Amino acid sequence: MPLTHITRPDSKLSHIELPLYSCRVRAGFPSPADDFIDKSLDLNELLIKKPAATFFAWAEGDSLRDIGITQGDLLIIDRSVERTQGAVVVAAIDGELTCKILDIRRMQLLSANENYPPINVSGKEDLLIEGVVTHSIKKHLQQR
Secondary structure (H helix, E strand, O other): OEHHHHHHOOOOOOOEEEEEEEOOOOOOOOOOOOHHHHHOEEEHHHHHOOOOHEEEEEEEEOOOOOHHOOOOOOOEEOOOOOOOOEEEEEEOOOEEEEEEEEEEEOOOEEEOOOOOOOOOOOOOOOOOEEEEEEEEEEOOOOOO
């Protein structure tokens, strides 16, 4: 999955607290909404643990669709997170950025779509794991 429009968070993260309901929102049969908000939530605090080590990229393509990452999703990538077996990572291969699942045991980068074969990275000198995807943000509202 290629990446586009890579950016970093603003060095001075804004602090905006938004309402957070204390109850879970059902995705099935509707239930009555609570009339109160328990606390507030700052998305920067929740999603960006280490601003100096964090960057953003837009996902392009469908190679990770089976794990829910699709075209146009905003990826939050942290360079300081340990690269572990099965982590979703952003890697530079021969200078081109891609987002894949890290398979340390087999030395491969995997897709989550059967239409894309694994990428063998054993012995690749031009491979650099740039960071681990900690979150993906999906837009649900369609523009008219």
